[in-house]
Amino acid sequence: MTTDPTATHTQIPRRGLLLVLSSPSGAGKSTLSRRLLQRDNNIAMSISTTTRPPRPAEKNGVDYNFVTIEDFKKMLDENAFLEYAKVFDNYYGTPQAPVEEALSQGKDVLFDIDWQGTQQLAQKAGGDLVRIFILPPSTEELERRLYSRAQDSADIVQKRMSKAAQEISHWPEYDYIIVNDDLDHSDAQLNAILQAERLKRDRQTGLLKFVSNLVDPDDN
């Protein structure tokens, strides 16, 4: 098992990061996200705010923050979202305040969003953002995964392929690319990216103080 490398060693205070996972439908993103959240206790899924009504099993503040359209529009006016979208008649958005609080405490936040949300996030998050795109290993595998969902008409499958191709076309906007031909392998790659990004100099905000103590302990 890979353990959190910061757990029992020298802890340099650091700023958290925003980890974005994007992929076409069926590339394994949800499974990889779930594994990541289970393994690593210093990263949490971003909770979106939405105007759509909760489904029976959904809990407010856990699955979504459920708000009225009026509240959502007020937050929009206050520039309170890192990114948002309107899907049919419902609004979905990522409120900035809880994300900023997590980052300043050295906690990382995971986003399962598409290229449009990622573009918006990039505008506001700058260097805090780490963007990973997950590709399927082959056309055959992509088709197999899109077909296997249900007994869909050829028309619907064609629409999905077209949507997948459109999503995939945005791969150059991401920092890292993982080809998911094996879940364990991709999982390890995802973990390596997260561990490495945490070691970046400019995220380790406590380094200046640490080094001062190191070379000049009497001054402190």
Next chain:
Amino acid sequence: MTTDPTATHTQIPRRGLLLVLSSPSGAGKSTLSRRLLQRDNNIAMSISTTTRPPRPAEKNGVDYNFVTIEDFKKMLDENAFLEYAKVFDNYYGTPQAPVEEALSQGKDVLFDIDWQGTQQLAQKAGGDLVRIFILPPSTEELERRLYSRAQDSADIVQKRMSKAAQEISHWPEYDYIIVNDDLDHSDAQLNAILQAERLKRDRQTGLLKFVSNLVDPDDN
């Protein structure tokens, strides 16, 4: 054991990278370099060119490329070095041609150089460069490691501490910082950085072709 994640999976052709490890004397850099080279068969140590005479056990082309001062100066005139230095009466340099060849074949090259060499390398290598600085965990540990070398005079130890402090002062010029309080842990962090850097979009030079085949297999 961590295996090479590119070994048995989808191989996207990529450009190699230059991995620089710098640290003050006694921070564990040599041990970490040796472990990395033993574990990973896609990275090799850069072989320096030098004008100093070979020692009995040293082999030309393995430990160093041994050349005359005239040859070295001719290479200098031809701008053939990525970085070089004169130490006492001897020249040491990293020839550019073999490094460029390795990179274009997707092979990575490891450098065990100080901040001065790193600054020169950065001028020529740009985005191919990945700079890691290794810090000792504490002043006590740094002193212990510097003292333990031999029965040195207080004067010599003081000089070493001063040199270490000077080297450490260049940590802000590096991309990643590892605090080496545990060799296995630092080894894993080093490996995570290398694996992550290999997954960066702009190093995976075969992605455009891979994605074209993915979304439009009949066109290819």
